[in-house]
Amino acid sequence: MTSVAQVLKSKSEQVVHTIGASDSVFNAIRLMADKQIGALVVTDGDSIVGIVTERDYARKIVLMDRSSKTTAVRDIMSPHVRFVQLDQTTYDCMALMTERRMRHLPVMADGKLVGMVSIGDLVKDIIAEQQFTISQLEHYITGGAGT
Numbered sequence: 001m002t003s004v005a006q007v008l009k010s011k012s013e014q015v016v017h018t019i020g021a022s023d024s025v026f027n028a029i030r031l032m033a034d035k036q037i038g039a040l041v042v043t044d045g046d047s048i049v050g051i052v053t054e055r056d057y058a059r060k061i062v063l064m065d066r067s068s069k070t071t072a073v074r075d076i077m078s079p080h081v082r083f084v085q086l087d088q089t090t091y092d093c094m095a096l097m098t099e100r101r102m103r104h105l106p107v108m109a110d111g112k113l114v115g116m117v118s119i120g121d122l123v124k125d126i127i128a129e130q131q132f133t134i135s136q137l138e139h140y141i142t143g144g145a146g147t
Helices: 004-010 025-035 054-062 090-100 119-141
Strands: 018-020 039-044 047-053 104-109 112-118
Touching: 004 090, 004 112, 004 119, 018 025, 025 039, 025 054, 039 112, 047 054, 047 104, 090 104, 090 119, 112 119
Parallel strands: 018 039
Antiparallel strands: 039 047, 104 112
């Protein structure tokens, strides 16, 4: 089983994007669009105070007919952030995401934010693991013929 550290190493971009709790939702959505990501860790100074996602925007701005330019991120963010550690497995992440109905997990190491894994990152890794296993089984079954 792959660790969170291995998943982060396989990602093309290692930067974790954050936004201030007092910033506007409009700025948060613009940053997500620019970076082609679905979530931002919300900070207040050096402290992590929440996470804001495209889902938060859809449900708490669009459906409630609020203005994204005048609403602060703190007003729509999820304040209870679940984190994972570098040594946890993709299975641990999938279990947590499924149980809590989340799509993004910030990664912490030594009390610092070091990355973010998404459901897409985990699915990609699981597919790669399965393809490797299938390849190994095919090799075993054919006795290495054709190599």
